[in-house]
Amino acid sequence: MFNRQKFIQLILLSSIFSFCVTCKIGNQSISTSLKNLPDRLYIPPRQDFRIAVISDLNSQYGSTEYEPEVKQAIALMSQWQPDLVLCGGDAIAGQKASLTKSQINAMWQGFDRYIAAPLRQQQIPFGFTIGNHDGSGAIKDKTLVFAAERELAKAYWNEHQAELGLDFIDRTNFPFYYSFQQSGIFFLVWDASTHKISKQQLEWVKETLDRDLAQQAKTRIAIGHLPLYPVAAAKNKPGEYLAGAEELRSLLERNQVKVYISGHHHVYYPGKKGDLELLHAGALGQGARQLLGSDLLPYPTVTIIDIEKATSKLTYTTYNAKTWELITLEQLPPSITGEHGTILRQDLSSNNF
Incomplete structure (x- = not known):
């Protein structure tokens, strides 16, 4: 059967090499030139709920500008049409x-x-976690080292x-840790802007996951800036991933959290450990x-997650944002072994080894 909408979309996408997206904010106009896009950008089949995951958006310290790939990704949201955009932290370049x-x-x-603002104009909901460059929770001598940055982040959000x-x-402790739901999917955001989850916050996490709204949701997602396990060579050391990772993973698993989304290491890897x-x-x-x-050479990425609600199945579609070509699972190593143990690629199990 002829699908007129899809046909028009393909015609439009086939000519995308360089085009201009303009959005108005107040009395200002912003033009973002989108270059080096493929002649056809692959759009994955849509499931019940779609999330666009972006992370570590910043440039050099103090920068108020963003890389072309960041601007391209935001403009392409109109093509992906996510139900939610999630940011894994480091929206700005502080610390x-x-x-x-x-x-x-x-910044x-x-x-x-x-x-x-462009996401607001498109009426796309936006969730995020605080990164170390947004408002680090690092403590020295019982004092927040970047207290001023955290206050300014709090004021903005x-x-x-x-x-x-x-x-x-x-949202009692927003924007540092909070919970929300979208279309029956439960989201827990914790403050992993440093490698330690405080006892106070951990108690909140336990109480939050034990609530009826969390327990009744078929799909539960957690997000924080630092990962549980190292995946980047430059970050394979204590302080660059969460302390007590096994205990935290066990807590999320016991409460049937499907996925933990993180940033900080600046490298894409869809992994798993145990059931998480x-x-x-x-x-x-x-x-x-x-x-x-x-x-593998480094590259910037954007990931689209499509969720099938009945089964809580997550399908990842990830783009190399330099070329906008797809990154396949087969391109990635089957496992990663770091200082804190081994994690498997998301599509594999221990039986494959």
């Missing part, structure tokens, strides 16, 4: 003592201009909280890194 309040606020304004399009369950899927979102901004134990 530097010499940055002034005005510089940090300027949040830049984030709003290039990322948040509280100002825009009502515009995120999220159905909040608990581990989506390590690659960096979309500067600084893509090399997979641990692999000779």
Whole structure:
């Protein structure tokens, strides 16, 4: 049967080499030139709920600008049409003592201009976790090292909280840790901007996962900036992944969390350990890194997750944002062994070894 809508979409996509997307914010116009896109961008078959995962968007310290791949990905949301965009942290480029309040606020304004506002215009809900460069929770001598950055991050997100399009369950500690639901899917966001999940936060996590709204949801998703296990050679050391990972994984597994989405390592790897899927979102901004134990060249990524609600099956479609070609599972190593143990590729089991 002739599908007119699909035919028109293919005609439009077939000519995408360079085009211009303009969005208006107040009295300003923003033009983003999209170059180096393929003549046909693959759009995966849609399931019941679609999430676009982006992470580590920032550039050099203090930058208010974003890489072309970031701007391209935001413009392409109109093609993917996600029900939700999730950011794995590091929306801005802070975590530097010499940055002034005005510089940090300027970075949040830049984030709003290039990322948040275009998503608001498209009416796409936006969830996120705080990264170490957004407002690190690092503590020294019982004092928050980057307390000022956290306050400015909190001020920005509280100002825009009502515009995120999220159905909040608990926002008492927003934007650092909170929970929400979208279309019957439960989301838990914890503050993994440092390698330690505080006792207070851990108690909140346990209580939140034990609530009826969490237990009744067929699909449960957790998101935090630091991963449970290292996947980048440069980050294969304590402090760059979460302390007590096995205990945290066990907690998520016991509460039937389907996947933990993280960033920080700047490398894409869809892994799993035990019953928990581990989506390590690659960096979309500067600084893509090399997979641990692999000779694959680094590349920026965007991942589309399609969820089949009845079975909680997650289907990942991931793009190399330099070329907009697909990254297949077969291109990735079957397992990654780091300082903190081995994780398998998402499609494999221990029986494959």
